[in-house]
Amino acid sequence: MNSRLIHLTVNGKSHEVAVAPNAVLLHTLRDLGYTDVKNGCEIGECGACAVFLNGEAVNSCMVLAWQADHAEIVTNAGLGTMDKPHPIQEAFADAGAIQCGFCTPGMVISTKALLDRNPDPTEEEIREALSGNLCRCTGYGQIVEAVRLAAERLRRSSSSPASSLREAADDVTALGEQGPSQHEERGEPHSDARILPVSEQKEVR
Amino acid sequence: MTLPAFEVLQPESLQEALAVLAANPRVHPVCGGTNLIVDVRAGKIHPETVVDLSRLDALRGITVSEDEIRIGAATPIAEIERNQTIRRCVPLLAACCKTFANTLIRNRATIGGNLVNAAPCADTAPALLVLDAQVELTSASGARWVPLEEFLVGAFQTTRRSDELLTTVRFPLPPANALGGFRKMGLRKISCMAKVDVAVYLELDDNGVCRKAHIALGAAAPVALRAEEAEEALKGQLLTAEAAVPAKQGLTGEPLVQKTIEEAARLTAESTLPRAGSEYKRQVVYGLTRRILTACAKGGNR
Numbered sequence: 001m002n003s004r005l006i007h008l009t010v011n012g013k014s015h016e017v018a019v020a021p022n023a024v025l026l027h028t029l030r031d032l033g034y035t036d037v038k039n040g041c042e043i044g045e046c047g048a049c050a051v052f053l054n055g056e057a058v059n060s061c062m063v064l065a066w067q068a069d070h071a072e073i074v075t076n077a078g079l080g081t082m083d084k085p086h087p088i089q090e091a092f093a094d095a096g097a098i099q100c101g102f103c104t105p106g107m108v109i110s111t112k113a114l115l116d117r118n119p120d121p122t123e124e125e126i127r128e129a130l131s132g133n134l135c136r137c138t139g140y141g142q143i144v145e146a147v148r149l150a151a152e153r154l155r156r157s158s159s160s161p162a163s164s165l166r167e168a169a170d171d172v173t174a175l176g177e178q179g180p181s182q183h184e185e186r187g188e189p190h191s192d193a194r195i196l197p198v199s200e201q202k203e204v205r
Numbered sequence: 206m207t208l209p210a211f212e213v214l215q216p217e218s219l220q221e222a223l224a225v226l227a228a229n230p231r232v233h234p235v236c237g238g239t240n241l242i243v244d245v246r247a248g249k250i251h252p253e254t255v256v257d258l259s260r261l262d263a264l265r266g267i268t269v270s271e272d273e274i275r276i277g278a279a280t281p282i283a284e285i286e287r288n289q290t291i292r293r294c295v296p297l298l299a300a301c302c303k304t305f306a307n308t309l310i311r312n313r314a315t316i317g318g319n320l321v322n323a324a325p326c327a328d329t330a331p332a333l334l335v336l337d338a339q340v341e342l343t344s345a346s347g348a349r350w351v352p353l354e355e356f357l358v359g360a361f362q363t364t365r366r367s368d369e370l371l372t373t374v375r376f377p378l379p380p381a382n383a384l385g386g387f388r389k390m391g392l393r394k395i396s397c398m399a400k401v402d403v404a405v406y407l408e409l410d411d412n413g414v415c416r417k418a419h420i421a422l423g424a425a426a427p428v429a430l431r432a433e434e435a436e437e438a439l440k441g442q443l444l445t446a447e448a449a450v451p452a453k454q455g456l457t458g459e460p461l462v463q464k465t466i467e468e469a470a471r472l473t474a475e476s477t478l479p480r481a482g483s484e485y486k487r488q489v490v491y492g493l494t495r496r497i498l499t500a501c502a503k504g505g506n507r
Contacts, residue, residue: 001210021213024242042206043243047309056283056312062238063313066213067259110308131395132307 006069010034011078019065025053026060028068029075035194036077036105040134047133050106051075057113059132076105079112087157088112091150092143099137106133111147119155121147208245212254219263219343222370225256227345230367232256236264236279237313239306240322264317264372267291275375278317278340282329283308285316294378297385297404301332304389307396317371320356323363323428326399330357330429331421332387333374335406341373348372360427383408384504386497389423390489399424401473401486403493407444407501415439420469420494425486426476435468435494444502462498469494 003018010032019028026049029037040048042061049060052074080086085093088111098104107130114121114129121129126147127140135143214232216222226232233252235241236259244250258264264279269290276285285291286302305311305319305328319329320340330353338353342365353374356363365371379385385406391397402423408416418439420432442462470491477483 001212020210022208022210024208027207043246044239044306044310047307050309056281057309058312059309062242062310064213064235064238064242064255064257066215067238067257113308128303128395129308132309 004066006065008032008068008071008073010073011075021064021066023065024061025051025063025065025068025073028065029060029073030194034075034077037075038102038105040102040106044132045134046103047106047110047130048103050109050133052109052113057109076108079108086112087153088115088146088150091153092146095142095146095149097138097142097146099135103133103135103137107135107143111150114147115151115154119158120151123148206246208242209248209251211245211252213257214254215257215260217260219261219370219372220345222256222258222261223343223345223368226370227368229254232367234258234321234370236318237281237315239310239314240318258370269294269378271378273375273377275373276316277373278320278371279315280317281312282306282314282316282319283311286311295336295376297387297406298329298332298336300387301328301389301402301404304328304387304391304395304399304402316374320353320374321363321365321371323357323359323361324398325360325427325429326402326424327429328389328399328402328423331402331404331423333376334421334429334431335385335404335419336376336379337419338374338376340371341375342366342369343372344369350375354431357428362428379406380408384501386500388493388497390493400482401425401489401493402429403469403490403497405494405497405501407439409444413443413445413502415442415444418465420465422469422473422476422490425473425490430472430476432469432472435465435472438462438468439465444498466491466494466498 001020003020005016005018008015008017010029015032017028017032026037026039030039037051037060038048040046044059044062047059050057051060053063053068054071080089088108092098092104092108110130110133118125123144126144130143214225216225231253233255235255235257241255258279261279265277266280267288268275282302282305286299292299306314316329319327333353339350340353340356342349342351351364358364383406387404389402390400404421406419410416418436420435421429422432423429439462444462470487473490474483474487477486
């Protein structure tokens with residue numbers, strides 16, 4: 001089984017990486033350091049590994065790395081940063097749609113895929129769009145609310161081109177119930193930490 | 206976890222892919238990977254070599270002519286679901302695609318893969334069966350068209366030879382007055398496998414009499430099938446909203462339309478026996494068939 005060099009552009013950064021033919025994109029991305037792409041079920045059930053692959057939201061666990069050769073990939077971390085979060089990411093934080101946070105990167109990807117095509121979705125459309133993403137903490141209520149909030153903010157910002165997305169988002173946040181302390185709390189120092197399988201955790205200990 | 210080892214071949218053209226298959230009958234084709242990766246992980250299959258078709262643009266796309274629609278085998282389900290012509294002219298197929306797995310899977314899973322995998326619960330099978338679809342099987346030595354009914358022969362079994370690829374799906378363009386519907390029952394509304402699918406395609410004359418009636422069931426038997434006796438019972442019948450409502454609910458039901466629904470349900474019970482859940486499936490087929498026919502009678506979608 002010979003590895004071969006493949007070329008990936010991830011969040012705008014170009015990578016040449018040698019991968020085996022049986023490697024799946026999920027593992028390749030995590031090995032490259034994109035640990036915001038979460039390894040949940042590895043069989044396309046949970047959506048935690050969702051990324052944009054040439055513009056389409058897909059489960060990276062179901063793509064062979066070789067199939068992604070020369071592809072343009074965008075992960076959750078490619079949409080925004082801690083300092084400048086994407087309005088969708090901000091809406092997830094503001095709506096309390098994040099509990100353990102494991103499903104969030106995939107949820108954000110599916111939300112962006114929805115809002116890019118449908119800026120004003122109904123609740124049914126939101127739930128359908130997130131049907132491939134499982135959350136075991138929140139019960140989905142706040143997640144649906146986050147998508148609705150993100151849609152509203154994005155619509156607002158696109159209708160007032162003079163202000164940046166960030167400004168418009170700030171604007172709405174200031175009107176909401178969430179205080180500025182919410183923003184500070186989001187500076188979670190271990191948000192990029194690797195979560196190891198139980199067996200490996202023992203070895204680390 | 207790393208997948209068990211296998212080699213991957215990535216042909217640049219269909220001809221090259223067909224040559225690979227002709228030379229090695231044990232090569233496993235892959236495109237969207239939504240079946241392959243799950244099956245390899247589960248240890249259900251152990252391919253030595255897979256041939257990747259995802260780069261073959263010739264296998265992808267939807268073309269509409271005056272009398273038929275052709276869908277390339279490597280077209281993702283999401284693309285079919287979003288296609289404006291499919292939505293307008295074949296809403297039953299668009300409805301089927303909308304119930305298929307979930308949004309992330311639909312962006313990868315292909316129509317050809319769904320048919321070649323031939324799971325008893327393959328959602329596109331009953332929808333395409335009522336549309337009288339044919340599949341094109343291409344090998345290095347030529348191509349042949351096979352009616353979908355003859356292609357699907359059992360659970361995970363088709364008449365595809367190991368040197369052939371399913372390259373195109375085609376079906377007649379439904380006339381403007383055609384009616385139909387697709388209903389799926391699973392564990393939940395979306396992101397699930399079908400416990401039962403029902404697909405219906407009807408052509409009525411100006412007086413509302415059924416001239417063509419196609420009914421297909423998915424997951425009711427080891428292979429998706431047409432409910433031929435139910436179809437016969439419906440032909441020549443006047444379809445009204447009242448006709449499809451069962452008499453036991455105190456409304457007048459047209460006995461022959463009732464018979465259609467009963468026949469579809471009877472076939473389900475017969476085909477699922479002696480497996481568990483056949484009584485459940487029978488009742489679900491009864492209900493789904495009745496709902497689709499009622500919607501059609503009210504001018505439901507094609």
